[in-house]
Amino acid sequence: MPTALRVHHLxxxxxxxxxxxxxxxxxxxxxxxxxxxxPEQASQVAFLPAGEAEIELVRPTSGDSGVARYLAKRGPGMHHICMSVDDLSGTLERLAAQGVRLINPEPMASADGRRYAFVHPESTGGVLLELYQA
Amino acid sequence: MPTALRVHHLxxxxxxxxxxxxxxxxxxxxxxxxxxxxPEQASQVAFLPAGEAEIELVRPTSGDSGVARYLAKRGPGMHHICMSVDDLSGTLERLAAQGVRLINPEPMASADGRRYAFVHPESTGGVLLELYQA
Known part of the structure; x- marks a missing residue:
């Protein structure tokens, strides 16, 4: 098992x-x-560490973001799980080769430079899963 | 912060x-x-450790359990977060005193003796939260 494969945040x-x-x-x-x-997610985020993972509370700050639409449609609650991985690019290639549906087939980069990609809930059993380069 | 307060499983x-x-x-x-x-949850459960937390996949084995109704109503996906706490009874008392809505105001015991209680999503921002005696 890759050593970094763990729950990073909820x-x-x-x-x-x-x-x-x-x-x-x-x-x-x-x-x-x-x-x-x-700003790039039109959200305010509160970070609450809990052991090696973190609870992130996300509040939309505009009405037309993805998170705002999620809130309007489903109400407050779990949005996604994020797991850290050793080798994000390699993981995405391996998942794609196994037929996993990726929202981001290539790593994305946030404003602060961290690299991430989302896996579609269709392939995970209904969970929106973020993978994060450790 | 209580030392044991961490994500136990998803x-x-x-x-x-x-x-x-x-x-x-x-x-x-x-x-x-x-x-x-x-059997007491009419489920089959797969346990997949991920760092200090664990992913638990829960499949209903009968049609009339709480988990089966959840699946029928909402489809597959996140069911609950579980966090471990040092002092479950004390935590429940403190939460109740602060007006938090508890599904189990007193600790429950599973067949294998572990103690747990659920907090209502109404008080957590839409998340069904299990607290587990570490």
Whole structure:
């Protein structure tokens, strides 16, 4: 098994950040490591480490983003799982060769340079899965 | 922050275990630590460790269980997040005192003796959350 293959974060779409933080931070006791705007995703994201993984609370900041449409259609809740991998490009090639449906067949790069790609829920058993270059 | 507060497992409801394993085990490369029937949940569960957390694939084995109804209503996908806590009873008391809606106000015990309780999605931002006594 690739050594880096582990749960990196869980993204939860919320409509009310203060209310979500009142549970995950204030009631449950997770630490809020930071909260910041992510303009390229039209979202505000709160980062709450939980062991080696992290809970990310994602609140859309405009009505026409993918996350906003998800929230409008399905309501608040789990958006995706992210797992880190050793070799993102190699993993994507291997998955494609096995017939896995990839939303991003090639790695994408976020504004801060991290590389990621999404796997379609059709191939995972209904879970939107992000793979992240460790 | 309580030291044990971390992601313990992610439960994914699937309708076809072989197809789900062909992704999570064969294509992605997770190890299948075990697969077993859980009669009290009318399910078959596959356990795939991923770092300190675990992906659990849950397939209903009868049509009238909670998991089967979930699958029929929402299709395959994320069912719940489980986080481990140091002091389950104390955590439940503290959550209740802060107005959090608990599905199990007192710890439940599984057939193998582990103690757990579920928090209602209404209080978490739409996520069904299991808390597990570490």
């Amino acid at each position: 993204a939860v779409v919320v409509d009310d950040m203060d209310r979500a933080l009142s549970f995950w931070r204030d009631a449950l006791g997770l630490e809020l490591a930071g909260i910041r705007d992510v | 439960a994914v409801v699937v309708d076809d275990m072989d197809r789900a394993l062909s992704f999570w085990r064969d294509a992605l490369g997770l190890e299948l630590a075990g697969i077993r029937d859980v």
